[in-house]
Amino acid sequence: MAKLRLEPFLWLLFSGGGVFAALMMPVLLLLFGLAFPLGWIAPPGYAHLLAVLSHPLTRLVLLALCVLSLFHWAHRFRYTVVDAFKVKHLSMVITPLCYLVAIAGSVVAAYLIWRVP
Amino acid sequence: MSAGGTHTHNPRALQPTVSRGWWLERGSYFMFMMRELSCVFVAWFVVYLLLLVRAVGRGEAFYQQFLQRSAEPGIVLLNFISLLFVVYHTVTFFNLVPQVMVVSAGGKRVPGSLIGASHYAAWAVVSAVVAWVLLGG
Numbered sequence: 001m002a003k004l005r006l007e008p009f010l011w012l013l014f015s016g017g018g019v020f021a022a023l024m025m026p027v028l029l030l031l032f033g034l035a036f037p038l039g040w041i042a043p044p045g046y047a048h049l050l051a052v053l054s055h056p057l058t059r060l061v062l063l064a065l066c067v068l069s070l071f072h073w074a075h076r077f078r079y080t081v082v083d084a085f086k087v088k089h090l091s092m093v094i095t096p097l098c099y100l101v102a103i104a105g106s107v108v109a110a111y112l113i114w115r116v117p
Numbered sequence: 118m119s120a121g122g123t124h125t126h127n128p129r130a131l132q133p134t135v136s137r138g139w140w141l142e143r144g145s146y147f148m149f150m151m152r153e154l155s156c157v158f159v160a161w162f163v164v165y166l167l168l169l170v171r172a173v174g175r176g177e178a179f180y181q182q183f184l185q186r187s188a189e190p191g192i193v194l195l196n197f198i199s200l201l202f203v204v205y206h207t208v209t210f211f212n213l214v215p216q217v218m219v220v221s222a223g224g225k226r227v228p229g230s231l232i233g234a235s236h237y238a239a240w241a242v243v244s245a246v247v248a249w250v251l252l253g254g
Contacts, residue, residue, distance in 0.1 A: 017159075018206070018210045019210070021159045021162075021203065021206060021207075022206060022207035022210045022211060022236075022240065023207075023239060023240055023243040023244075024243060024247060025159065025162055025203045025206075025207075026200065026203050026204050026207055026240075026244065027243070027244035027247045027248055028162070028166065028247060029162055029196060029199055029200045029203055030200060031247075031248065031251060032165070032166075032169060032187065032196075033162075033165070033187070033192075033193070033196030033197070033199065033200060034193065034196060034197060034200065036184065036187065037184070037187040037188035037192070037193055037196075038188070038193065041252070043184055044251055044252065044253065046173070046177040046180050046181075048253060049173055049180070049251075050173055052250055052251065053170065053173050053174075058250075062166075062170070065163075065166075066163050066166065066167065069159050069160070069162075069163050070160065070163055072156060072159060073156045073157070073159055073160035073163075076153055076155075076156035077156050077157065077160075079153070080150070080153040080154065080156070083140075083153075084140060084150060084153075085137065086135065086137055105160075105163065108167065109163070109167055112167050112170050112171050112174065113170055115171075115174045116170060116173060116174040117174065
């Protein structure tokens, strides 16, 4: 019963994470994953990036992006593993494990974002 | 005759069998699985982003070290593949939105194409703002 009531909430987190990741990740990945490392664009200087990261609004958006994306991953990954490998009998293990990883990741994200001076 | 168990009256015998590699059997199944798999790359990028945040939090030397590591061929390749998957996630997610989101204005239902288009517009605006903030404003 508890699981039934939790499901819409988990779906909402999945959906919210999907939107956040869809809007923000391509540009961030393009810049920090390819454009800066490959020298297409000069990376931001340390002082500027520190100023951006220490702004409360940036911290808030970044935390939301990380937490919601992790729950998006957990929700999708548990179904993917169960469907792709046909291991429905293991879903009682896979499902809580996925959400536990998402919760642990969220705590780490909050700590790291908080620690930026 | 009885090899498949079809002549028994056991209802379990009627359960369809799906092969383990079912998602490799059709292009559409495969693309569905790729869409689902995109979440792994979303998760990887969260890890990558947090490594960047940690480096910046520790100091300038760590930030420079992060930039050096991010240029290693293996990391660049992983991020290139991740970008493909993340963009595929964005496109499939936005194409789904008009089907699950019903918006009405003035008593009329807003057409799905408009809702979809507004999400793509939001994507462009958010990307521009993020780039502008990061590249010096």
